[in-house]
Amino acid sequence: MTRFDKFFALKAITLTAALSMTAGLALAGDGNVSAGQILDALKPKPATRGLSVDRPADPTAQAKEATFLNTVRNRQTRSLSMGERDQIAELAATKPKIDLEIQFDYNSADIAKTSVPSVQALGKALSDPSLKGSTFVVAGHTDAVGTEEYNQGLSERRADTIKKYLVQTYGLTGTDLVTVGYGKTKLKDTANGADPINRRVQVVNMDTKTASK
Template structure:
């Protein structure tokens, strides 16, 4: 082997090591902190107009609470399409965060690289600032695979997150409503197979939270 070959080989090894380090750093960037999750999910203060009038629509809040009570302690698979859509409609105006929680291939098992994010979620939901809130844990998939299969996979993944939070952080199971949307609510609709669509969305459904 010539001196040039040895030099070139050393450079290749160094470059490979540098690329591996960069990839690990990027992978770690997907993990969010408990503080970031807490800030995203904290109830927003109720805003009132300048005109004198009644407070927030208590009738609408009562209906919302009644509906949430009908989906508490329900199995994820038992929710009808209409109920899933109603949850999505209510969640649209609520504090929420998308977490890029990865699962093992073709599985509902949390990938080792995403355990830190789930632990951060557990710490955030255990914070006194969120005490008494009801949370929706929604599973989403990309478009790889059939629609029916993806629907079931998203439900199993949402169930996995709920089970982890209840078992490891003592959260009340009744305060965690799980729902699966499969590939029906893509984050990047133009690129259905993009990994960004494989996510878990957590929503604070606290009825005292007001939309702007």
């Protein structure tokens, strides 16, 4: 193999690796995510034990987390304060989650027909016995176009729409679904606020006790 051939062979390997990484990152945003993919993303993964001894979970912190979740479990989405929304985001940061590009009709909280399959896949995944008993956060996000007040309300209505659909269509328990809206405050692509990737619904499994099973 000549130096020229080696160079292009190396380029091909590098490109293949880059495409593989991109495909993995875009799994939840391709618009056609399956129930299996959602389930895999939301299932807590068993902790990997290394040479060091794993630090045991802090029971006090777990108790505080459970108490907080119970205070927002039956709350209406629009009643959550900014502090409560931030606390939910902080807790969700370390939990299994997936971003779904669920589109809605223009200036509306009605699910677009093209996105119904994604919501159906979500319903099937959350109905799986392996996730029974978990509490899920359904967080609505918008892009940066429009006022903060308008986008906040729109994200809340859209999160409520997803919850209503899951409860009515799949019989999920409403108290196991905590809805929250973040408007345009937590953009996925901060450099491109108008990018459709920012218009998403994030689903988080807040109960990770199944990770130890």
